[in-house]
Structures are given as structure tokens and as C-alpha cells.
Amino acid sequence: MHTKELCLGALLFFGDSTGYEIKQHFERTFSHFQTASYAAIYPALARLEKEGLVTCRVEAQQKRPDKKIYHLTEAGRRHFIEALHKSDAAESCRSDFILLMFFADQLDPQKLREILDQQETKLATTVEVLSGIRDSYDHSPGQRFTLDYGIAMNEAGLNFIRKRKKEFLEMERPDDQNQ
Amino acid sequence: MHTKELCLGALLFFGDSTGYEIKQHFERTFSHFQTASYAAIYPALARLEKEGLVTCRVEAQQKRPDKKIYHLTEAGRRHFIEALHKSDAAESCRSDFILLMFFADQLDPQKLREILDQQETKLATTVEVLSGIRDSYDHSPGQRFTLDYGIAMNEAGLNFIRKRKKEFLEMERPDDQNQ
DNA sequence: ACCTACATGTAACCCGTTACATGATTTG
DNA sequence: CAAATCATGTAACGGGTTACATGTAGGT
Numbered sequence: 001m002h003t004k005e006l007c008l009g010a011l012l013f014f015g016d017s018t019g020y021e022i023k024q025h026f027e028r029t030f031s032h033f034q035t036a037s038y039a040a041i042y043p044a045l046a047r048l049e050k051e052g053l054v055t056c057r058v059e060a061q062q063k064r065p066d067k068k069i070y071h072l073t074e075a076g077r078r079h080f081i082e083a084l085h086k087s088d089a090a091e092s093c094r095s096d097f098i099l100l101m102f103f104a105d106q107l108d109p110q111k112l113r114e115i116l117d118q119q120e121t122k123l124a125t126t127v128e129v130l131s132g133i134r135d136s137y138d139h140s141p142g143q144r145f146t147l148d149y150g151i152a153m154n155e156a157g158l159n160f161i162r163k164r165k166k167e168f169l170e171m172e173r174p175d176d177q178n179q
Numbered sequence: 180m181h182t183k184e185l186c187l188g189a190l191l192f193f194g195d196s197t198g199y200e201i202k203q204h205f206e207r208t209f210s211h212f213q214t215a216s217y218a219a220i221y222p223a224l225a226r227l228e229k230e231g232l233v234t235c236r237v238e239a240q241q242k243r244p245d246k247k248i249y250h251l252t253e254a255g256r257r258h259f260i261e262a263l264h265k266s267d268a269a270e271s272c273r274s275d276f277i278l279l280m281f282f283a284d285q286l287d288p289q290k291l292r293e294i295l296d297q298q299e300t301k302l303a304t305t306v307e308v309l310s311g312i313r314d315s316y317d318h319s320p321g322q323r324f325t326l327d328y329g330i331a332m333n334e335a336g337l338n339f340i341r342k343r344k345k346e347f348l349e350m351e352r353p354d355d356q357n358q
Numbered sequence: 359a360c361c362t363a364c365a366t367g368t369a370a371c372c373c374g375t376t377a378c379a380t381g382a383t384t385t386g
Numbered sequence: 387c388a389a390a391t392c393a394t395g396t397a398a399c400g401g402g403t404t405a406c407a408t409g410t411a412g413g414t
Contacts, residue, residue, distance in 0.1 A: 001275050002373075009282065020393055030281075033274040040374060042395055063382050065394045081285050089276040089294040095212040096180050097268040098328065102209075103188065104321030106260050115268040141350050142283030149277065149339055156335030160328055171320050181401075199365055219402060221367055242410050244365045 001087060003040040004048055006030070008080040011054065011072040018067050019045050029133070032126055032150050045070055053079050109169070116165050123158040127151055180266060182219040183227055185209070187259040190233060190251040197246050198224050208312070211305055211329050224249055232258050288348070295344050302337040306330055 001009075010022045017025065019041045026036050045068075048054045053076030059067040072080075097119050104112055134147045180188075189201045189209075196204065198220045205215050224247075227233045232255030238246040251259075276298050283291055313326045 001273075001278060006278075009278070012285075013282075018393075019395090020391095030278075033272055033277040035271070035273070035374095037375065038394080039376080039396085046395095061393080064392065065380085067393070084279055084282055084286060085290055087275050087279060089279050089297060091272065091274040091276055092214070093212055093270065093272040094214070095270040096266050097270055098212040098325050099180060099185075099188070099209075100263055100266060100268050101328070102321050102325045103192075103263055104324065105319050106191075107263060111264055118268060140284050141347060142281050145283065145343065145347060146277050146281045148343070149280070149336065152335050152339040153332050156331050157328065160331040164324065164327070168320060168324060197365075198367090199363095214402095216403065217366080218368085218404080225367090240365080244367085244408085246365070 001034070001083065003036050003044040005080060005083045006034060006036055007041060007044050007048060008053060008072060008076050008083075011070060012077060012080060016069050016071045018069055032130065032154075033146075048076065113169055116161060116169070120158065120161045120165065123154050123161065126154045127158060130154070180213070180262065182215050182223040184259060184262045185213060185215055186220060186223050186227060187232060187251060187255050187262075190249060191256060191259060195248050195250045197248055211309070211333075212325075227255065231255075283347075292348055295340060295348070299337065299340045299344065302333045302340065305333045306337060309333070
């Protein structure tokens with residue numbers, strides 16, 4: 001799924017939005033499994049408008065660029081649903097964290113500790129954020145599923161790191177006395 | 180980490196290899212957290228040679244392109260270790276599976292079932308493959324960590340899907356009698 | 359008769375990111 | 387006084403993918 005389709009999905013789910021708002025929606029709701037930057041969103045919306053998949057209404061503002069509020073057309077909705085059905089539901093993960101851990105024996109002990117701490121924090125934060133969203137308001141079964149799925153996987157990673165970190169750091173530096 | 184660094188890492192870990200072999204190594208060992216295609220590897224190796232980070236010895240073959248066996252130089256090793264230390268250990272995941280599940284209410288029931296089955300199979304396969312590697316021979320603590328980490332997270336996803344799938348499919352099509 | 363493994367490579371394309379440009383208002 | 391928020395956009399760059407080009411040997 002490219003930025004164009006993601007924008008259509010955001011408009012379908014959140015209703016009429018500006019490019020700026022779509023980015024916010026992304027960060028709040030999709031950030032753990034999709035990304036999109038302004039430089040990808042704005043041109044995408046422009047192209048979608050040309051293709052008739054969205055319409056745009058301009059709201060004038062003083063002292064700020066006019067707001068361009070996009071609206072999903074019926075053709076846009078159909079295009080999005082079709083794109084969902086055509087998708088092979090693939091996933092791609094690139095993890096430099098795992099790569100670094102793979103080569104742990106090549107790393108400075110402090111770098112090793114640093115990336116483990118950082119990963120632990122990151123996973124804990126994700127779990128908290130997703131749990132917060134989960135408990136904050138009602139969701140469709142699909143949204144609920146994705147939230148719980150994200151929580152389950154991130155929690156598993158978090159528990160794993162918490163269980164293994166200390167032991168691992170000691171194994172890598174058996175001579176070190178400082179905790 | 181770009182393909183160049185990944186190639187250096189592969190040479191460090193697996194020893195002298197051809198581009199073809201590096202791709203195989205990737206698929207067997209890194210596939211759940213990094214990818215690299217031939218069209219990325221071959222030019223990367225050529226550039227690495229120019230930069231003196233690898234050397235290349237050609238082994239003539241009849242009826243096949245000559246094998247180009249690459250060897251990591253000391254400068255290459257240093258460059259790789261340095262790259263590891265400079266890395267912020269970031270992770271990026273794009274999951275169309277989660278996106279589709281998010282919009283589950285927009286999907287045909289059979290598409291929904293299809294992607295859930297597919298994801299279940301994929302996670303189960305990954306767990307099996309990683310477990311197989313884990314039990315097949317000795318590893319450094321770092322490798323062991325990455326294998327167990329991968330198993331833990333994929334197993335969590337797998338268990339989640341197994342627990343929720345049936346219930347979820349029934350919820351999405353309450354009128355459907357066929358299991 | 360066709361697919362897979364072996365073995366290397368290039369060219370075109372796609373598309374996303376980084377950085378830049380502009381600029382007021384609110385918050386710390 | 388600096389930083390974040392609001393608000394839109396472009397240009398250059400980077401780098402990976404798809405498809406193509408070439409060709410043998412062995413398995414189904």
C-alpha cells in the first residue's frame with residue numbers, strides 16, 4: 001500500500017481532513033505499522049484529486065496557508081476497498097536492532113546496553129500507547145484486533161528483553177563487576 | 180543499514196562468499212529482519228571493492244559466469260563495526276496485514292479468512308524455521324538472542340491469531356452458518 | 359516440456375526521505 | 387527566547403525493486 005491508498009483509508013476512517021490532519025491521524029493510529037511523511041502525503045493528495053478519487057474544498061485562513069480539506073469520493077472509496085482486496089497483506093520489517101544484537105560480540109558493552117535499554121523503552125512505550133488507545137473509546141472489531149495484536153507482539157518482545165537482558169549483558173562481559 | 184553494510188556483515192559472519200551465496204545466507208539467516216536482492220547485492224559488492232573494503236578473487240567456471248569470491252579486508256571489517264556503532268538500531272515495519280485487519284469491516288468474509296489463515300501460516304513457518312536453526316548448531320550469545328527474540332515475538336502473534344481468529348470471523352459474519 | 363538451481367549483471371522506474379522555503383501564534 | 391503547533395508545498399537525492407539479458411544442468 002502506497003501513500004495514496006493510505007490517504008484514502010485515512011479519509012474513509014477519519015472523515016474529511018487536511019493533509020496536515022491526515023499526518024496526525026497516521027501518527028496516532030497507524031504509526032506502529034505504517035508511516036507517511038508530509039512530503040509523501042501532499043503530492044499524493046494532489047494526484048488523488050486529479051484522478052477524481054478525492055475532492056478538495058479550500059477554507060481561507062488569515063496569516064496561514066489556506067486549509068485544503070479533502071473529501072473521499074465514491075470512486076475513491078471503491079478504489080480503496082479494491083486495493084485492500086488486491087493486496088497480498090505482506091509485511092516487511094527491517095530491524096537494525098536485531099542486526100546489532102546478531103553481532104553483539106562485535107559491540108562495545110556500553111553500546112550493547114544502550115540499544116537494549118532503548119529497545120526496552122521503545123517496546124514499553126508502544127504497549128502503553130496502544131493500551132491507552134484501546135481503553136480510550138469504542139472501536140470496530142477490526143481496530144480492536146489490530147490494537148490487541150500490536151500489544152501482544154510488543155509485550156512479548158518486551159518480556160523477552162526484560163527476562164534476558166541482564167543475563168545477556170553479564171555473559172558478554174564476564175569480567176565486569178558493576179551490575 | 181544499507182545493502183553495502185549488510186554484505187560486509189555477511190562476509191564477516193559467513194566468510195568468503197560470492198554474491199549469489201550472500202543472497203542465500205540472507206534468506207536463511209536474516210530473512211525475518213532484513214532483505215537484499217541480487218540487484219542490490221551485485222552493485223554493492225562492486226562498490227565495496229572499489230572502496231577497498233572487500234577484495235575479489237575470480238574462479239573460472241566452464242558453462243557458467245565466473246565465480247567472484249569476495250573477501251572482507253581489515254578496512255572492511257573496521258568499517259562494518261563502526262557502522263554498527265553509529266547505527267541507532269531503528270526498526271521499520273510496514274504491515275499491510277494489520278492495515279487490512281484494521282479495515283476488516285470493509286472486506287469480503289473470504290478475503291478476511293484468507294489473510295488470517297495466511298498470516299497464521301506465515302508466523303507458524305517463521306517460528307518453525309527459527310526453531311530449526313536454533314536447535315541445529317551452536318551459536319554465539321548474540322545469534323541465540325536474535326533467534327529466541329524472533330521466536331518469542333512470532334509465537335506471540337501466532338497464539339494471538341489462533342485465539343482470536345474464529346471468534347473474529349464469526350463476529351464479522353454473524354449470519355453465516357458454515358463454521 | 360518446464361521449473362529450479364547456479365551465476366552475474368544492467369537499465370529503467372518508482373517512490374520515499376531529507377532538506378528547504380515561508381510565516382504567525384502559542385507555550386514553556 | 388526558543389520551541390512546538392499550525393499549514394502547504396517543492397527539489398534533489400538516494401536507493402531499492404522489477405524486469406530484462408544470458409546460459410547450462412538436472413530434476414519432475
